[in-house]
Amino acid sequence: MREQGKIFAGFAVFVLGIAIWYGIWSKDPTGTTALFMTFGLGAFIAFYLLFTSKRVDTGAGDNPQAEVSDDAGVQGFFSPHSWMPLSLGIGGALMFMGVIFGWWLMYFSVPILLIGLFGWVFEYYRGENQTQ
Template identity: 60%
Template sequence: MRIQGKMFLGLAVFILAVAFVYGFWSKEPAGTTALFLAFALTLMIGFYLAYTARRADAGAQDREDADVADDAGELGFFSPHSWQPLALGVGGALGFLGIVFGWWLLFFSLPVILVGVYGWAFEYYRGEDRTQ
C-alpha cells in the first residue's frame, strides 16, 4: 500500500503544478477550480493510503522480490444473486429522467431507490433468532 500512497501523492503534486500553470495561462476560473479540487481529492486518497500503510502489514506489492502469485487469495464475498443493483439502476435512471422531463418523475423514482438501498443493506440479515 505504500507504493499506491506514493503514486497518489506524486500525482497530487503534478495536478497542483498543472493547476497553477493552467490558471496562470488561461485565467479561466472553472477549469482552474476543477484542477484544484482534483488536487485536493488526490491528496486525500494519497494521504489515506500512506497513513493506512503505516498501520497495516506490508503486502506483496511492497516487496521487491515478490511474485504476482504472492498476493493471490480470496478478495471477499460478492453476492451472486442480488437483484438490488437492478432496482437502484432503474431508480437512478428514473431520477435522471425526472431531471430531463419533469421533477414530478422524482416522486416515482424515490421509492424505487429506497427499496433498492433497503434491500441491499438487509438482504443477508435474518434476525437474531434465526441462523444462516
Template identity: 60%
Template sequence: MKIQGRLFIWLSVFILATAVVYGVWSKEPVGTTALFLAFGLSVMIGFYLAFTARRMDALAQDNKEADVADEAGEVGFFAPHSWQPFSLAVGGALGFLGVAVGWWLLYFSLPLILIGLWGWVFEFYRGENQNQ
C-alpha cells in the first residue's frame, strides 16, 4: 500500500501543475476547477493509502524481492450473483436523466433506487444466500 500512496501523491503533484498551467493559459474556470478538484481527490486518496500503510504489516507488494505467489490465498468474500446493482444503476440513470429532461422522472427512479438499495443490503438475510 505504500506504493499506491506514493503513486497518488505524485499524481496529485502532476494534476496540480496541470491545473495551474491550464488555468493560466486557458482562463477557463470550469476545467480549472475540475482539475483542482481532481487534485484534492488525489491528495485525499494518497494520504489515506499512506496513512493506512503505516498501520498495516508490510505486504508482498512492498517487498522488492517478493514473488507473485507470496500474495496467493483468499482475497475476501464476494457475493456470488446479484440483480440489485442493476436496479440501482437503472434507477440512478433515470435519476440523472431526470435532472436533464424533467424532475418528474425522479418519481420513477426513486422507487428503483430504494428497491435496489434495500435488496442489496438485505440480500444475505433471505433467499438462497441466507446465512444459517
C-alpha cells in the first residue's frame, strides 16, 4: 500500500503543478477548478493509502524482491450471477440523462436505481442465496 500511496502523492503534486500553470496561462476558471479538484482527489487517496499502510501488513507490492506469484490468491468475493449491477447502471444512466434532458426523468430513474442498490446490498439475505 505504501508504494501506491507514493504514486498517488506524486500524481497529486504533478496535477497541482499543472493546475497552477494552467490557471496562470489560460485564465479559464472551469478547467483550473477541475484540475484543483483532481489534485484534491489524488491527495485524499494518497493520504488514505499512506495512513492505512502503517496499520496493515506489508503486501507483495511493497517488497522490491517479491515475485508476481507472491500476490496470487483470492482477492475477494464477487457475485457470479447478479443482475443488480445492470439495474444500477441503467438507473444511473437514466439519472444522468435526467440532468441533460429534463428533471422529470428522475421520477423513472430513482426507483430503478434504488431497486438495484437495495437488491445488490441484500442479495445474500433472501432467496436461494441466503446465508445461514
